[in-house]
Amino acid sequence: MATLKELSAREELFSGGHRLCAGCGIPPIMRLLLRSAGAPVVATTATGCLEVGTTIYPYTSWRISWIHSAFENSAATISGIESAYRSLKKKGKIAADKDIKFLALGGDGGTYDIGFQALSGALERGHDFLYVCYDNGAYMNTGIQRSSATPLGSATTTSPAGSAHPGKGQWRKDLTRIVVAHNIPYAAQASPHNWRDLAKKAEKAFNTEGPTFLNVVSPCPLGWYSKPELSIETAKLAVDTCYWPLYEVEDGILKVNYKPREKKPIEEWLKLQGRFKHLFKEENRWLLEETQKRIDSEWERLLEMDGKRVF
Amino acid sequence: MATPLTDKKKQVVLTGNSAVAYAMKQIDPDVCAAYPITPSTAIMEEFSSYYADGKVSTELVTVESEHSAMSACVGAAAAGARVMTATSSQGLALMWEVLYIASGMRLPVVMAVVNRALSAPINIHCDHSDSMGARDSGWIQIYSETVQEAYDNLFQAVRIAEDHRVLTPAMVCLDGFITSHAIENLTLIEDGDVKDFVGEFEPKQSLLDTGHPITMGAMTLPEYYIDFKYEQSKAIRGAKEVVIEVGREFGERFGREYGLMECYRLDDADVAIVVLSSAAGTTKVAVDRLRDQGKKVGLLRPRLYRPFPHEEIASALMGVKAVCVLDRADSMSGFGGPLFTDVRSALYGRDSAPKVIGRIFGLGGRDYKVEDAEAVFDELYNVLETGEAGKLTGYITI
Amino acid sequence: MKKDCEEKKEVPLGGVIHKAGNAHDYVTGGWRKLRPVLDKDKCTNCLICWVMCPDSAVIAEDGKMVGFDLEHCKGCGICAMECPDKVKAITMEEEEA
Known part of the structure; x- marks a missing residue:
């Protein structure tokens, strides 16, 4: 596992000058990812903040080969690129010893939903x-x-906190579990605050043959109504409250990578974010309790599976 | 699967789908990403058999939807691969978003489109609603009358699309069931001759050239967007000359020359039908019958529809006095079908241009018979006699 | 005067950008309201600020933190916040108008 000193000696493949917001959680994730590949990377990105923010013509932040096609087809696009690579290699049009890593990127909209x-x-x-x-x-x-x-309970522009409906009425989809159910060789959750864990997982994923998946929590000062300087802290709290557990499933074995010594109450994470402000009103406290209960039960479930075969 | 029954003249008996699959086998593209849909399914089934038996070196990507099929095609073509696929109807509709991405990125994907009606109501039979919906997507569209032509067009489409002056994706259209499932005689080309003719794809840029990293699909603001579209428009319009060149070379090599259109007994015709694809065959029978009766009738069958060769089509029709454009697709609530509006506007403003009427026919596989064509010619004679176009647009075969 | 469209400027095929990483030429420093200031004496070169910076604007050379790229720093303040409690070598100061 490389140290920060070693990582900093590697080429910066994601340049500054992009238009992502101040304090955006995405770039630190990208910078670490691209440093962890160990070979040239060809990437595709679904329509979204990352795509728009990094490639406003005639500028690009990417120092790797990169393509954006549409919102819902990041995984299909990389399928085509990777198939072309295999085909052209087979036909001798690409040198046999040339190694390329393929990376598909998307936000939660482009991944959980439309993609x-x-x-x-x-x-x-x-x-x-x-x-x-x-x-x-x-x-x-x-x-x-x-x-x-x-x-659950988050205020967004299509789930605003009104008097009849206090924010989003549903629990979030557990995409990582769904991905794991595809029985792929490696899947994990990570967070940018824990760079060591993220870099390790990225390295492992890049070096595993076959499809691999990382779900990385990415604080958004704009949409979370949180302070830009607190982005990394917010990510850390997401993990310390067990809202976003760090775990991996490698060849079917689940491993919880981080167990907070003291699990923090979810309120600590929620109170840093304006999107949850209304939950602290007396009439909405039941949503806080509901959230805490659900997190506790999911964390329990995860701990029960720790070290076990899940497929 | 229909097995080519080769005789000395390489004459075989194949369905349209089998001929297309066989052409794909001979082209042996680097990547083929596809999803099954009636009536084009057999193309991919047969190609999958070639793949299973190791007769192609293609990477076959059996995706989970047509949207992903075209998306994988875009990715593969951006990675410098020669890419082919096939679809129909709803499948083409689902690809719609990505069609524009393929053409805007100037990726020479070649796709067989087996024409079929669009839902609702659901219908698996032939009309051109699917590919007509994609006529403004920046893809070259070539329509085939026969199995032989569909087979021949596929090789030419590869050459046209990949030509560095063009670099634009191309669709080869053939009529669902009528051509895709009809067994016809055709002459095959030897594998080696196919290889010589299509050559190797030489991409101008590739994502896999990691020594020269590129960014594709960037966000362009008003300052640049129209300039890219202008260049794209210029390139696809320029494809017309390449279609002629490639068609001529194909003719010289294989004895079957193709141009922008087919003019059948049109030279001295007073009245003419303009129609795409297999309906031209039926129309020719009507033309012959009426010619036998001394009537000067003719046919114009556009082969290249996008880019639309408006000058050539207008010129070819200038000697005619009354024309009926038959559309196998309705431009719902527009002024007639798409081919009608294209042909009519091509003629507009020319002195002594023919009177032009349009009729929608054969939607969802409704039969278009020789008698239907004869009735159209009758109507055209009525236009001639009265000097009035009368009802400009409407439906027949209902 | 009528512009001749056929003389329009040349643009790259398919909208491709050939200068990888040229966003570096685009200045986002103007977004900044607060400027990070480094106290070299306190800095331990742990490089946490470098790895957490969203704008690739912490300059590390030979494993040492040498300063900020103010052409690109948007002044988010993550570096100052993440600088370890025992070190606190970075402060955020008001940009002059």
Whole structure:
């Protein structure tokens, strides 16, 4: 596992000068990812903040080969690229010793929702690629609309906190579990605050043959109504409250990578974010309790599976 | 699967789908990503058999939807691969979003479109609603009358699409069931001759050239977007000359030359029908019958529909006095069908241009018979006699 | 005067950008309201600020934190916040108007 000193000596493949918001959680994830590949990377990105923010013509932040096609087809696009690579290699049009890593990227909208089918298909077909979802919990690029990754009670522009409906009425989809159910060789959840864990998982995923998946929580000052300087802290609290457990499933064995010494109450994470402000009103306290109960039970479930075979 | 029954002249008996699959086998593309849909399914089934038996070196990507099929095609073509696929109807409709991405990125994907009606109501039979819905997507569209032509067009489409002056995706259309499932005689080309003719794809840029990283599909703001579209428009319009060149070369090599259109007994015709694809065959029978009766009738069958060769089509019709354009697709609530509006506007403003009427026919596989064509010619003679176009647009075969 | 469309400027095929990473030429420093200031004496070169920076704007050379790329720093303040409690070598100061 490389140290930060070693990582900093590697080429910066994601340049500054992009238009992502100040304090955005996505770039630190990308910078670490690209440093962890160990070979040239060809990437595709679903429509969304990352795509728009990094490639406003004639500028690009990417120092790797990169393509954006549409919103729902990141996994299908990488399937085509990776198939072309295998085909051209087989035909001798690419040198036999040339190694390329394939990376598909998408936000939670492009992954949990509209790109879900393409992702499932690509995982099932077994293409050799890494899919990374930066999960900021809503359609941030189009102005903070709820997605199936949006937490219960969160206020978004399509689930506003009104007097009749206090924010999003549903629990979030557990995409990582669904991905694991595809029986792929490696899947994990990570967070940018724990760079060591994230870099390790990225390295492992890139070096595993077949489809691999990382779901990375990505704080969004704009959509979370949180302070930009607190982005990394917010990510850390998401993990310390067990809202976003760090775990991996490698060849079917589940491993919880981090168990907080003291599990923090979910309120500590929620209170940093304006999107949950209304939950602290007396009439909505039941939603806080509901959230805590659900997190506790899911964390319990995860701990029960720790070290066990899940497929 | 229909097995080619080769005789000395390489004459075989194949369905349209089998001929297309066989052409794909001979082209042996680098990547083929596809999803089954009636009536084009057999193309992919047979191609999958070639793959299973190791007769192609293609990477076959059996995706989970047509949207993903075209998306994988875009990815593969952006990675410098020669890419082919096939679809029909709802499948083409589902690809719609990605069709524009393929053409906007100037990726020379080649796709067989077996024409079928669009839902609702659901119908698996032939009309052109599917590919007509994609006529503005920036894809080259070539329509085939026969199995032989569909087979021949596929090789030419590869050459046209990949030509560095063009670099634009191409559809080869053939009529669902009528051509895709009809067994016809055709002449096959030897594998080696196919290889010589289609050559190797030489991409101008590729994602896999990691020494020269590129960014594709960037967000372009008003400052640039129209400039890219202008270049794209220029390239696809320029494809017309390449279609002629490639068609001529194909003719020289294999004895079957194709141009922008087929003019059948049109030279001295007073009245003419303009129609795409297999309906032209039926129309020719009517033309012959009426010619036997001394009537000067003719046919114009556009082969290249996108880019639309408006000058050539208008010129070819200038000697005619009354024309009926038959559309196997309705441009719902528009002014007639798409081919009608294209042909009519091509003629507009020309002195002594023919009178042009349009009729929608044969939707969802409704039979178009020789008698239907004769009735159209009758109507055209009525236009001639009265000097009035009368009802400009409407339906027949209902 | 009528513009001749056929003389329009040349644009790259398919909208491709050939200059990888040229966003570096785009200045986002103007977004900044607060400027990070480094106290070299306190800095332990742990590089946490470097790895957490969203704008690739912490400059690390030979494993050492040498300063900020103010052309790209948007002043989010993550570096100051993440600088370890025992170190606190970065402060955020008001940009002058």
